[in-house]
Amino acid sequence: MGIPEELLNQAFFFHGHKCPAMPLGLRAGLKAMEVLGVERSQDKELHVISETGKGHAAGCFLDGIMFVTGCTYGKSNVEKLYWDKMAFTLIDTVNERAVRVSLKPEFFAKALKSPFVELRRQGVPPQDVPPEILKPLLDNILSMPEEQFLKMSQVFDQPWQKRPGCFTAVPCAICGDLTFEKALRVKGGRLVCIPCSGY
Ligand SMILES: [Zn+2]
Numbered sequence: 001m002g003i004p005e006e007l008l009n010q011a012f013f014f015h016g017h018k019c020p021a022m023p024l025g026l027r028a029g030l031k032a033m034e035v036l037g038v039e040r041s042q043d044k045e046l047h048v049i050s051e052t053g054k055g056h057a058a059g060c061f062l063d064g065i066m067f068v069t070g071c072t073y074g075k076s077n078v079e080k081l082y083w084d085k086m087a088f089t090l091i092d093t094v095n096e097r098a099v100r101v102s103l104k105p106e107f108f109a110k111a112l113k114s115p116f117v118e119l120r121r122q123g124v125p126p127q128d129v130p131p132e133i134l135k136p137l138l139d140n141i142l143s144m145p146e147e148q149f150l151k152m153s154q155v156f157d158q159p160w161q162k163r164p165g166c167f168t169a170v171p172c173a174i175c176g177d178l179t180f181e182k183a184l185r186v187k188g189g190r191l192v193c194i195p196c197s198g199y
């Protein structure tokens with residue numbers, strides 16, 4: 001499935017720089033949505049459990065997944081397992097079905113030897129990688145067939161318990177910050193926020 005240029009540009013804007021890993025996430029997220037037959041999440045219809053971590057190459061993958069699926073940190077429908085693996089599970093919370101998607105090991109091992117990653121290894125920030133190095137990598141990522149780089153599980157049942165939203169906030173008795181009540185704690189008989197509670 002091709003990625004419309006406008007969508008790609010919006011995703012790069014959101015992400016902050018051009019790199020190969022973010023568009024890989026875009027394509028992987030799109031494929032997972034296609035397999036589940038779902039639309040982009042407006043609220044919490046979808047949920048992503050990402051196996052990526054932080055401080056490793058290609059973590060940008062998750063921004064592509066977030067952008068295209070609509071699963072975002074603010075809506076709390078994305079979570080990270082910090083397993084440092086290039087994989088994620090997309091859950092259709094309405095129909096309680098899911099699919100796990102990972103980058104094929106042979107593809108990703110090769111990608112880690114790309115001139116882009118080599119420059120990153122030498123400490124070059126992604127935004128300073130010359131376009132003549134980035135462009136052929138991007139062209140390849142945007143045009144290669146999915147079966148070349150994506151490993152898809154079968155769609156499986158994923159029971160999903162809806163968590164009720166919390167809409168009531170109370171001022172902390174110490175600092176005065178309005179705090180949603182499910183995070184309030186008791187200190188000396190008063191309701192306080194987590195940092196003021198000291199526990
Ligand atoms: Zn990136």
Ligand SMILES: [Zn+2]
Nearest residue numbers: 172175193196
């Ligand atoms: Zn407080």
